[in-house]
Amino acid sequence: MQLPSALLEQAVNEFSKLPGIGKKTALRLVLHLLKQEPEKVEAFGEAIVRMRNETHFCQRCFNISDSLLCTICANPMRRQDTVCVVETIRDVIAIESTQQFNGTYHVLGGIISPLDGIGPDQLHIEPLLKRAAGGAITEIIFALNPTIQGDTTIYYIQKKLQPSHIRITTIARGIAFGGELEYADEMTLARSLQHRMPVEQLKV
Numbered sequence: 165m166q167l168p169s170a171l172l173e174q175a176v177n178e179f180s181k182l183p184g185i186g187k188k189t190a191l192r193l194v195l196h197l198l199k200q201e202p203e204k205v206e207a208f209g210e211a212i213v214r215m216r217n218e219t220h221f222c223q224r225c226f227n228i229s230d231s232l233l234c235t236i237c238a239n240p241m242r243r244q245d246t247v248c249v250v251e252t253i254r255d256v257i258a259i260e261s262t263q264q265f266n267g268t269y270h271v272l273g274g275i276i277s278p279l280d281g282i283g284p285d286q287l288h289i290e291p292l293l294k295r296a297a298g299g300a301i302t303e304i305i306f307a308l309n310p311t312i313q314g315d316t317t318i319y320y321i322q323k324k325l326q327p328s329h330i331r332i333t334t335i336a337r338g339i340a341f342g343g344e345l346e347y348a349d350e351m352t353l354a355r356s357l358q359h360r361m362p363v364e365q366l367k368v
């Protein structure tokens with residue numbers, strides 16, 4: 165792609181590094197920005213830089229947050245004794261969209277997958293066990309993708325939690341085995357939460 169300006173080319177290259185954005189789309193976006201008022205483009209750039217520099221993980225649940233605790237952990241209206249364990253922040257967003265869950269979360273940051281070299285130590289499992297040991301949790305709901313790796317992760321954490329009085333459940337399998345939580349429709353996801361089942365019934 166022959167561009168008349170090195171700066172334009174640099175901007176196109178940066179955009180095309182984003183997932184799902186090819187060179188042509190990148191050029192279209194860059195030319196769109198070029199037509200905007202400079203202040204608007206500045207605000208656009210600043211929003212991205214601030215998002216990167218000023219957000220971090222919630223100290224308690226590893227959700228994305230602007231302060232030490234995320235808005236969910238800091239909310240006194242949410243049930244702090246019920247913790248929904250998810251793989252990524254995208255799953256938190258998906259479950260929040262259902263507006264059916266009033267507890268808090270724990271974001272693992274992935275699932276156990278030996279083939280990909282991901283063991284329990286690379287995930288936020290230890291902080292979850294600490295939260296559970298604190299005694300303030302009465303129920304842990306696993307909302308992991310229904311895959312072998314997801315089930316292995318549940319099994320591992322469940323074993324680590326024993327002995328305990330915490331009710332351990334997993335969302336019902338309205339979601340196809342091998343399916344992705346993020347892509348489930350809100351109704352299916354909401355129903356899976358309502359019909360969660362004890363982890364012992366899960367066959368690993």
Ligand SMILES: [Zn+2]
Binds near residue numbers: 222224237
């Ligand atoms: Zn949090």
